[in-house]
Amino acid sequence: MMIDLIDTIDSYAKSNGDKVVYNYDGQQNTYAELKSYSDALAEHIDAMGLPINQPIIVFGGKSFDMIAAFIGVIKSGHSYIPVDVNSPKERLTMINAIAKPVAAIAVSELPAELPDIPVINQTELEQVFLERVDYHLTHAIHGDQTYYIIFTSGTTGVPKGVQISYRNLQSFFEWMVGDEFKLPVDLQMLQQPAYSFDLSVMSLYPTLFRGGTLHALSKKTTDNFIVLFTALRSLPINVWVSTPSFVDICLLESTFDQDHYPNLTHFLFCGEELTHQTAVSLKKRFPAAHVFNTYGPTESTVAITQVEITQAILEKDDRLPIGYMKPEMHARIVNDQGQALPEGDKGELVIYGTSVSKGYINNPEKNAQAFYQINGQNAYRTGDITTMEKGGLLRYFGRKDFQIKLNGFRIELEDVSGIISKEEHIKQAVVVPKYNSQHTVSMLIAYIVPEENDFKTDLELTSAIKKNLAGMMMAYMIPQKLVYRKTLPLSTNGKIDIKAVISEVNTQ
């Protein structure tokens, strides 16, 4: 029996209306508020007479209004596109141009005008949220209709919008609250990443579906460690969801352990490789906790594999497995010709089943490259090199292309190189990852041939470039280190030889 997500969330407003659904840096909101805010917004959107089932941009940070807006948009029969408050205006205008949304909701003030579409601004939204309406659900997003669209890095400076349907999402949260993870009944989950990053979905919908509480930390809080730890210690979190990078920060603090966080029973990681080192430290600090490694591209709804990292696995494997496929999903390991490989052979992971997206919005070219059908189900070429053992355990070995993960963020190197080459002081540039001993990327380094300039020092030049880049790309994409050269190595076809630069950086 399928239980509808929105009906379920609304039901908590009746059965347990005063229960806190959202705790944002200490500001608390209840299930009753979530229902009344989202009902009022849905009625307001209905009255705008927008074309049905078309996307709406929701721009903002991690406040309660953000999730109230998401639910309101869904109730009104539209999908939402979360765009983070820290996005530069170019990204917002580009997403607007690609997705062609029918409206935008400014939970935070927009950095750019969106002249072609109606915008519900902050003041208006606050007014709407104060209205009390008697709303009846008749046309909320369901079935194969698109529920959210999350934009990821593209290869040419143009981001790709992954369309996730209600059915995709439902398959995901039902798995999360099921027998494989055995999460606590009263979910108190950490909400660490921004909503424009699909790891946020891992906390958001399982918690709402179960009637639990989300504990969200603002960027201001996570950026300054003294504030971060004061906040963390005060939260009754029982399920930790974050990137491995974020827990690495927390592990630097010696009091991050079971004695000081007695409620914490589960750790779920996704977004980048969980290293052996991180898992060992964590098991030492929290011997009784269940630590899960999960894996999944945004194109297959957050995560599609899981494995509990036990002492036995830590003793046996230097590089941790990424797990077993969730129900309703299948894996195939293929060679360069797309032929299935025998068990245990290394090749590209192809995934198919209920969790796979219908494709990128308005991008037939990329869809043709990445998506197809297997046995009548959506299939996606992940670009990840893996093996599959007998019993279905998957292991990850790297990428087919120049996509990397940095602190959980997915970045296409060509994308970053392309954008920064447009910066006015840069003539030519290539961006490469620096790996640490645990196979993870520790930073991005840009090798740059600069234009003639009057700066007295490289530092002044770097400051000027970084300032400009902040307006051109997401902060996580900006290379930490800029190295200036007179020329860059070229491959035989005359393009910058990115592989040569990668090996130079990583053999020092």
Next chain:
Amino acid sequence: MDNVKETVISILNDLTGEDFSDNLDENLYDSALLDSMGTVQLLLELQDQLGINAPVSEFDRNEWDTPAKIIAKVEEMQQ
């Protein structure tokens, strides 16, 4: 004491690619030279190379936001 200064400058050089010898008052966060993961790496290096144990829960970024402040902090903690 010069040793501390040199080590801090060399760590910052590794993390950002910049030479701060003549720019000790450059704000590392305003100019986006350091982010929170960079800060973590900085703390780990200070621990490794100079034996400084800065408890991360007491790390107030406003007290560590220029090379000069970092050097002063390290010197203070070594005493």
